[in-house]
Amino acid sequence: MDKNLLAKVYSPLNFQKRGYQLIDELTAHLDDKLNEKSEKAINWNDPEEELKFWKDFLKNGDENDLFKTITERTTYVHHPHYIGHQVSPAAPITALTGMISSLLNNGMAVYEMGMSPSAIERVVTDLLCERIGWNADARGFLTSGGTLANLTALLTARKAILNEDVWNAGTSSALGIMVSEEAHYCVDRAARIMGLGEKGIIKIPCGESFQMDISVLEEKYKEAKAKGITIFAIVGSAPSTATGMFDNLKAIGQFAKKYNVWFHVDGAHGGAGIFSKKYKHTLKGIENADSVVIDGHKMMMLPTITTALLLKNGMYANATFSQKADYLLTDSDHEDWYNSGKRTFECTKTMMSIHWYTMLKYYGEAVFDAYVTQLYDMGASFGDIIEHHASFHLAVTPMANIVCFRFVDSNLSQIQLNELNAKIRHQLLEDGEFYIVQTKLRGWHYLRVTVMNPFTTTDHFQKLLDKIVSLAEKSVSSKTTVC
Numbered sequence: 031m032d033k034n035l036l037a038k039v040y041s042p043l044n045f046q047k048r049g050y051q052l053i054d055e056l057t058a059h060l061d062d063k064l065n066e067k068s069e070k071a072i073n074w075n076d077p078e079e080e081l082k083f084w085k086d087f088l089k090n091g092d093e094n095d096l097f098k099t100i101t102e103r104t105t106y107v108h109h110p111h112y113i114g115h116q117v118s119p120a121a122p123i124t125a126l127t128g129m130i131s132s133l134l135n136n137g138m139a140v141y142e143m144g145m146s147p148s149a150i151e152r153v154v155t156d157l158l159c160e161r162i163g164w165n166a167d168a169r170g171f172l173t174s175g176g177t178l179a180n181l182t183a184l185l186t187a188r189k190a191i192l193n194e195d196v197w198n199a200g201t202s203s204a205l206g207i208m209v210s211e212e213a214h215y216c217v218d219r220a221a222r223i224m225g226l227g228e229k230g231i232i233k234i235p236c237g238e239s240f241q242m243d244i245s246v247l248e249e250k251y252k253e254a255k256a257k258g259i260t261i262f263a264i265v266g267s268a269p270s271t272a273t274g275m276f277d278n279l280k281a282i283g284q285f286a287k288k289y290n291v292w293f294h295v296d297g298a299h300g301g302a303g304i305f306s307k308k309y310k311h312t313l314k315g316i317e318n319a320d321s322v323v324i325d326g327h328k329m330m331m332l333p334t335i336t337t338a339l340l341l342k343n344g345m346y347a348n349a350t351f352s353q354k355a356d357y358l359l360t361d362s363d364h365e366d367w368y369n370s371g372k373r374t375f376e377c378t379k380t381m382m383s384i385h386w387y388t389m390l391k392y393y394g395e396a397v398f399d400a401y402v403t404q405l406y407d408m409g410a411s412f413g414d415i416i417e418h419h420a421s422f423h424l425a426v427t428p429m430a431n432i433v434c435f436r437f438v439d440s441n442l443s444q445i446q447l448n449e450l451n452a453k454i455r456h457q458l459l460e461d462g463e464f465y466i467v468q469t470k471l472r473g474w475h476y477l478r479v480t481v482m483n484p485f486t487t488t489d490h491f492q493k494l495l496d497k498i499v500s501l502a503e504k505s506v507s508s509k510t511t512v513c
């Protein structure tokens with residue numbers, strides 16, 4: 031056994047040396063990407079090639095280059111040309127809180143293992159509940175991702191709404207939830223994990239606008255009921271992931287109230303809109319929800335993973351995983367908000383509350399308004415540019431910062447256009463100057479951008495479109511030559 035090795039691992043001086051080096055490197059990285067000193071938004075490598083590289087690096091790489099090399103061989107979320115997925119360019123200050131969380135490593139499951147972050151979590155979630163428009167009965171907690179938060183919310187719903195206690199007794203009843211066909215796949219996955227099966231996921235079709243068709247809710251509910259399925263929850267997307275369209279939360283809330291089902295809002299992406307004076311209206315009716323999910327790592331500039339699950343009636347939070355059939359607090363029970371492990375799926379979790387709190391302390395709530403408003407404004411501008419561009423088709427007028435569009439050419443068939451748009455997206459990936467993603471909507475292959483960087487401008491977007499047109503023209507003309 032090499033005791034010196036362990037001493038080396040824990041040497042404060044070694045930490046300091048590497049720490050300063052890392053801060054310098056990350057500062058250079060930020061400057062390089064934010065200020066577009068480097069051209070690329072992604073340094074794309076084929077997965078097999080990447081694997082080979084890192085196998086080799088473990089043997090032959092210089093340890094002094096390790097951090098820098100990891101950083102270089104990634105997607106640069108701080109580059110204004112990063113307009114792909116919904117993960118935010120983390121506010122640099124939260125890289126520092128990330129470091130605190132990692133080093134202190136307080137596991138958070140019980141109060142004693144994370145006193146400051148547990149109390150801070152209460153401050154942050156209370157604020158979110160208040161901004162949703164709830165009263166002092168509301169409570170929230172932080173958990174590891176929107177996926178887990180949606181599952182947790184549905185488990186809470188099942189316990190709160192049904193007369194039977196499925197968590198403790200199991201069930202052979204046919205249970206179901208209602209959700210739009212455009213909802214994030216994790217809702218479907220959560221329902222399957224809960225044993226609802228495919229028949230228990232009542233998919234509500236979307237109209238032309240990719241929003242849940244409210245007019246069929248009653249009919250779908252009755253149809254399920256006739257089949258013996260007990261619906262206990264309905265999920266509204268705010269917005270849905272693929273197209274960024276918000277469901278009519280007001281109407282869904284009214285429906286939920288009428289039939290006594292739990293109303294859950296998946297605001298993983300757009301829940302942060304509660305802070306935007308200009309775009310708060312996208313969430314009209316959210317105050318009637320029983321539960322809301324908001325991802326901090328999407329529209330609030332926080333690092334992955336930082337998610338809030340918020341409940342209008344906080345009492346239910348302690349019930350979800352409780353083995354007591356009666357979840358209502360008895361006289362001898364106290365609320366126990368500070369032992370978060372009782373309410374979260376995970377036992378150990380990171381000190382994610384400190385990212386949120388630090389943003390509030392340093393920049394105030396106004397920073398969330400500024401971020402959401404800027405990005406949604408840009409989403410609208412991009413949509414407008416596409417709408418007036420002869421070479422492109424816009425899937426739907428954006429309501430948020432997600433824009434789906436495709437290159438069009440009246441000489442090409444749907445199959446050819448699908449192939450062409452997929453090819454363009456792959457060429458963009460390999461090229462790396464811009465990072466955008468793609469999605470299938472009603473059989474059509476679409477290019478998809480999410481404006482996540484507050485410094486992405488319409489000029490950047492124009493450059494992207496020019497690039498796409500030139501790639502498309504090259505592709506089409508090379509095909510004709512071959513023919």
Ligand SMILES: *Cc1c(COP(=O)(O)O)cnc(C)c1O
Binds near residue numbers: 174297299
């Ligand atoms: C991103 C997203 C999720 C999943 O959240 P993770 O934090 O990635 O687990 C769920 N729902 C919606 C609407 C999303 O946009």
